[in-house]
Amino acid sequence: MSSNLEITKNCLCCGKEYTAKTLTTRYCSHDCNRRHYKKIKREEKISNFTQLQANPDQPAPIQSDILLQQKQFLSIDETAQLIGASRRTIQRLISSNKLHVSKVGSRTIITRKAIDYLFYFSGI
Numbered sequence: 001m002s003s004n005l006e007i008t009k010n011c012l013c014c015g016k017e018y019t020a021k022t023l024t025t026r027y028c029s030h031d032c033n034r035r036h037y038k039k040i041k042r043e044e045k046i047s048n049f050t051q052l053q054a055n056p057d058q059p060a061p062i063q064s065d066i067l068l069q070q071k072q073f074l075s076i077d078e079t080a081q082l083i084g085a086s087r088r089t090i091q092r093l094i095s096s097n098k099l100h101v102s103k104v105g106s107r108t109i110i111t112r113k114a115i116d117y118l119f120y121f122s123g124i
């Protein structure tokens with residue numbers, strides 16, 4: 001994605017004007033990127049929680065998503081569910097060393113931190 005483009009954009013986080021070198025850049029700095037990502041996650045959590053309160057009779061999926069978001073150690077399946085990707089995608093990320101995992105016996109454990117880093121460095 002490297003180019004000689006120079007586009008003036010406004011940062012999605014702080015609103016400051018900055019010069020973007022690619023079309024996909026959305027923030028003026030890594031700091032804003034991280035901050036905005038956290039803000040979105042927090043709002044997601046709050047809206048999930050509000051939905052849960054609005055529909056107390058509705059059981060599993062939303063609630064288990066919240067539990068998943070709070071877990072610090074996840075399996076491949078749980079990671080796939082959490083970020084809405086397929087199991088295969090997670091395995092591809094692992095084998096290309098983009099997602100770091102630990103082995104406990106034959107189980108693959110993915111830390112929440114590793115997932116957060118994945119998004120931090122992919123520039124979302």
Ligand SMILES: [Zn+2]
Nearest residue numbers: 011014028032
């Ligand atoms: Zn900014």
